Amino acid sequence: MGDRVKPLLRRVRRVARRGSRPATPPVHGPAGELTYVAVVNGDALWVSAHVPGAARARLGVVHRHRKEVRLLPAPTMADLAGQNLPADTLVATCRSADLLTAQDTGIWDLAVVEPGGSPRRLRVAERAQLYPATPVVPMARADGVVLAPYTTKDGRGAVRVRVAPPSVEVTAVVSEPGRLAVTLELCRWSGPEPTSLVLERRRGPGRVSVPLQVTDGRARVTVPLHLLAQQCQGEPASVWDVAVQGPDGRTRCGRTARDVADPRRVHRYATQTYDSGSGHAALVFRPYFTSDRHLAVEVDGTARAPLHS
Numbered sequence: 010m011g012d013r014v015k016p017l018l019r020r021v022r023r024v025a026r027r028g029s030r031p032a033t034p035p036v037h038g039p040a041g042e043l044t045y046v047a048v049v050n051g052d053a054l055w056v057s058a059h060v061p062g063a064a065r066a067r068l069g070v071v072h073r074h075r076k077e078v079r080l081l082p083a084p085t086m087a088d089l090a091g092q093n094l095p096a097d098t099l100v101a102t103c104r105s106a107d108l109l110t111a112q113d114t115g116i117w118d119l120a121v122v123e124p125g126g127s128p129r130r131l132r133v134a135e136r137a138q139l140y141p142a143t144p145v146v147p148m149a150r151a152d153g154v155v156l157a158p159y160t161t162k163d164g165r166g167a168v169r170v171r172v173a174p175p176s177v178e179v180t181a182v183v184s185e186p187g188r189l190a191v192t193l194e195l196c197r198w199s200g201p202e203p204t205s206l207v208l209e210r211r212r213g214p215g216r217v218s219v220p221l222q223v224t225d226g227r228a229r230v231t232v233p234l235h236l237l238a239q240q241c242q243g244e245p246a247s248v249w250d251v252a253v254q255g256p257d258g259r260t261r262c263g264r265t266a267r268d269v270a271d272p273r274r275v276h277r278y279a280t281q282t283y284d285s286g287s288g289h290a291a292l293v294f295r296p297y298f299t300s301d302r303h304l305a306v307e308v309d310g311t312a313r314a315p316l317h318s
Contacts, residue, residue: 041121042134043166044098046158048141051148054105054156056081058131060121061097068101070108070117070168071128078120078128079108105156111172119166133160149173149266153197173197177253177262179304182296184281188231189296189306191251195226196266203253203260206230208237208306211248215240221253234283238292241310251304263303 041060048054056068069080081101088102099121109117120128133139139158141147147157157169174197181192191206208217217236221228241247251262283292293309 041099041129041131042137043119043131044134044137046119046137046139046166046168048105048147048156048158048168051150051155052105053102054081054108055100055102056119057094057098057100058119058121059095059097059134060099060131063097063099063121063123066099066121066123068099069120069122069128071120071130072113073116073118073167075115078122079117080122081108106150106152106154109154109156109168109170111152111154114170114172117168117170118161119168130165132164133166137166139166149197173266175199175260176265177203177260178266179251179262179264182278182304184278184296185231187235187283188233189294190229190231191262191304192229193221193227193253193262195223195228198226201256203255205254206232206262207252207254207259208232208249209252210240211250211305213247215247215249217249218254234292234294237294237306237308238283238310241292241308244310246307246309246311249306249308251306261303263301264298265302 041058041063043056043058045055045057047056058068060066067080067083069078071078082103084100084102089100094100118128118130120130122128139160141157147155149155153173153175155171155173157171159167159169161167176196178194178196179191180194181190183190183192193206195202202223203221205218206221207219209215217232217240219230219232219236221230237249252259253262278296280293280295283294295307297305297307299305
């Protein structure tokens with residue numbers, strides 16, 4: 010009996026000793042709240058915080074896992090021209106490319122740093138402004154780095170850094186007589202350039218391919234509608250996904266690198282009718298962006314009236 014009780018007593022003593030210590034170490038230094046965090050056009054980073062009694066403090070970012078601290082530069086007089094800042098406000102601004110690179114992926118916590126002190130994470134004020142925020146989505150820089158400010162589960166400010174994959178951006182879609190013209194831009198592309206534009210039926214067999222000539226990362230290609238009519242004549246409505254094909258595989262085309270969360274609401278295209286003159290039902294088609302921001306074309310080879318847009 011005694012042999013069983015002794016281990017229990019030792020466990021109770023350990024718990025009691027732990028319970029006598031404070032749950033967290035005491036916090037020294039000024040408390041503070043973030044009032045503004047913005048990544049403008051994917052590059053310029055602006056941060057402001059209300060930190061009482063912190064005249065010598067600086068704003069900074071701290072890598073969540075590496076604990077590396079990087080101080081944010083203070084703004085110039087020109088940056089603050091016309092600004093009427095409240096007392097005890099710290100402001101920092103810089104080109105994000107000068108602060109965070111493609112090797113700095115992960116989460117960086119926003120903090121206030123005093124000389125000789127440890128960084129202290131900043132809570133997001135109740136009326137703080139974080140940009141971009143839904144429905145706007147973060148834009149990628151030219152080097153593909155994406156910065157997304159957000160509020161953590163414990164109410165503090167952080168910036169998530171990631172590298173966007175290569176993408177094929179649709180810059181224009183124009184319905185021309187007998188054809189559909191698409192203008193594309195390759196973003197963050199490396200390796201062989203695509204050589205063809207393909208439309209593939211999402212469900213079931215069906216594929217249309219046209220040559221693609223890329224110059225300085227851009228291309229304009231036209232899809233003859235008779236190629237679609239040959240495969241869709243007399244068939245019910247179907248969806249065709251638009252992609253580019255190259256030696257390294259297939260990549261969907263869309264508007265994934267832009268700061269528009271839902272291009273369906275911004276870029277809308279009218280329903281068009283193509284009559285092949287064969288006496289069959291006219292081909293009715295409508296380009297549109299999907300929920301994941303990729304370009305597709307809805308095609309109906311039986312419709313006598315336009316599709317609903």
